[in-house]
Amino acid sequence: MSRTDAERLEDILTALERCVRFREHLESDDPTVSDMALDAILRNLAVAGEAVRTLPDHVRGQFTSTSWHSIAGLRNIVIHEYFRIDNKIIFDVVDNHVARLVDEIRRRRSGTDEAEVAADE
Numbered sequence: 001m002s003r004t005d006a007e008r009l010e011d012i013l014t015a016l017e018r019c020v021r022f023r024e025h026l027e028s029d030d031p032t033v034s035d036m037a038l039d040a041i042l043r044n045l046a047v048a049g050e051a052v053r054t055l056p057d058h059v060r061g062q063f064t065s066t067s068w069h070s071i072a073g074l075r076n077i078v079i080h081e082y083f084r085i086d087n088k089i090i091f092d093v094v095d096n097h098v099a100r101l102v103d104e105i106r107r108r109r110s111g112t113d114e115a116e117v118a119a120d121e
Contacts, residue, residue, distance in 0.1 A: 005059045011051040013105045015044040016098045023094045038087065041094060042078050049075020062108065066101055 003011070018040065025037035052060075052071045060068045074093065077084050 003054075005056060008051045008055055009059070009105055009109070012048045012055075013102060013109075015048040015051070016102050016105075018044045019048075019094050019098050020102065023091075026091065038090070041090065042085070045071075045090070045093070046075050046078045049073075049078070063101075063104055066104065 022037045022040045022044075026034050026041070028034045028037065049072050052068050053075070055068070060066070
Protein backbone atom coordinates (compact mmCIF):
# COMPACT_ATOMS: atom_id res chain seq x y z
CA MET A 1 0.00 0.00 0.00
CA SER A 2 1.42 3.31 -1.04
CA ARG A 3 1.56 6.19 1.43
CA THR A 4 1.04 9.84 0.62
CA ASP A 5 3.75 12.42 1.15
CA ALA A 6 1.83 13.79 4.15
CA GLU A 7 1.59 10.31 5.67
CA ARG A 8 5.32 9.76 5.20
CA LEU A 9 6.06 13.07 6.92
CA GLU A 10 3.76 12.00 9.74
CA ASP A 11 5.64 8.68 9.98
CA ILE A 12 8.92 10.58 10.25
CA LEU A 13 7.50 12.94 12.85
CA THR A 14 6.06 10.12 14.98
CA ALA A 15 9.30 8.15 14.90
CA LEU A 16 11.43 11.17 15.78
CA GLU A 17 9.11 12.24 18.59
CA ARG A 18 9.50 8.76 20.06
CA CYS A 19 13.29 9.13 19.92
CA VAL A 20 13.06 12.35 21.91
CA ARG A 21 10.66 10.78 24.41
CA PHE A 22 12.83 7.68 24.92
CA ARG A 23 16.10 9.66 25.21
CA GLU A 24 15.76 10.28 28.97
CA HIS A 25 15.69 6.53 29.59
CA LEU A 26 19.19 6.14 28.15
CA GLU A 27 20.42 7.59 31.45
CA SER A 28 18.58 5.00 33.54
CA ASP A 29 20.46 3.25 36.34
CA ASP A 30 18.73 0.06 35.23
CA PRO A 31 20.77 -1.36 32.34
CA THR A 32 17.73 -3.20 31.00
CA VAL A 33 15.78 0.05 30.71
CA SER A 34 18.67 1.89 29.07
CA ASP A 35 19.24 -0.98 26.62
CA MET A 36 15.54 -1.04 25.72
CA ALA A 37 15.55 2.72 25.21
CA LEU A 38 18.54 2.50 22.89
CA ASP A 39 16.91 -0.32 20.92
CA ALA A 40 13.69 1.70 20.64
CA ILE A 41 15.57 4.80 19.48
CA LEU A 42 17.51 2.81 16.89
CA ARG A 43 14.32 1.26 15.55
CA ASN A 44 12.61 4.63 15.28
CA LEU A 45 15.63 6.16 13.55
CA ALA A 46 15.40 3.28 11.06
CA VAL A 47 11.68 3.93 10.53
CA ALA A 48 12.33 7.63 9.97
CA GLY A 49 15.16 6.83 7.58
CA GLU A 50 13.00 4.45 5.57
CA ALA A 51 10.24 7.04 5.27
CA VAL A 52 12.84 9.62 4.22
CA ARG A 53 14.12 7.33 1.47
CA THR A 54 10.68 7.33 -0.14
CA LEU A 55 9.98 11.06 0.14
CA PRO A 56 9.99 12.72 -3.27
CA ASP A 57 12.59 15.38 -3.94
CA HIS A 58 9.99 18.16 -4.13
CA VAL A 59 8.95 17.44 -0.53
CA ARG A 60 12.52 17.19 0.72
CA GLY A 61 13.25 20.47 -1.03
CA GLN A 62 10.77 22.23 1.24
CA PHE A 63 13.06 21.51 4.21
CA THR A 64 16.22 23.23 3.07
CA SER A 65 18.09 22.94 6.37
CA THR A 66 17.52 19.18 6.70
CA SER A 67 20.18 16.66 5.69
CA TRP A 68 17.84 13.98 4.34
CA HIS A 69 20.82 12.06 2.97
CA SER A 70 22.26 11.76 6.50
CA ILE A 71 18.96 10.49 7.90
CA ALA A 72 18.68 7.82 5.21
CA GLY A 73 22.36 6.97 5.67
CA LEU A 74 21.90 6.50 9.41
CA ARG A 75 19.03 4.12 8.65
CA ASN A 76 21.38 2.06 6.47
CA ILE A 77 23.92 1.82 9.27
CA VAL A 78 21.29 0.87 11.86
CA ILE A 79 19.81 -1.82 9.60
CA HIS A 80 22.77 -3.15 7.61
CA GLU A 81 25.90 -2.13 9.49
CA TYR A 82 24.71 -2.36 13.10
CA PHE A 83 28.24 -3.22 14.18
CA ARG A 84 29.28 0.35 13.25
CA ILE A 85 26.76 2.00 15.59
CA ASP A 86 28.46 4.44 17.92
CA ASN A 87 26.22 5.23 20.88
CA LYS A 88 27.82 8.65 21.34
CA ILE A 89 26.83 9.58 17.80
CA ILE A 90 23.28 8.30 18.35
CA PHE A 91 23.01 10.38 21.55
CA ASP A 92 24.32 13.43 19.67
CA VAL A 93 21.83 12.93 16.84
CA VAL A 94 18.90 12.72 19.24
CA ASP A 95 20.12 15.54 21.48
CA ASN A 96 21.16 18.00 18.79
CA HIS A 97 19.36 17.22 15.54
CA VAL A 98 16.14 15.29 16.03
CA ALA A 99 14.27 17.91 18.06
CA ARG A 100 15.11 20.59 15.48
CA LEU A 101 13.68 18.46 12.67
CA VAL A 102 10.58 17.66 14.73
CA ASP A 103 9.99 21.40 15.15
CA GLU A 104 10.52 22.05 11.46
CA ILE A 105 8.06 19.31 10.40
CA ARG A 106 5.49 20.58 12.90
CA ARG A 107 5.84 24.14 11.52
CA ARG A 108 5.38 22.86 7.99
CA ARG A 109 2.28 20.92 8.99
CA SER A 110 0.60 24.01 10.40
CA GLY A 111 -1.06 26.68 8.32
CA THR A 112 0.01 27.23 4.74
CA ASP A 113 2.86 24.76 4.95
CA GLU A 114 0.44 21.85 5.27
CA ALA A 115 -1.45 23.06 2.20
CA GLU A 116 1.81 23.23 0.21
CA VAL A 117 2.68 19.60 1.00
CA ALA A 118 -0.86 18.45 0.17
CA ALA A 119 -0.85 20.37 -3.11
CA ASP A 120 2.40 18.70 -4.18
CA GLU A 121 1.14 15.13 -3.69
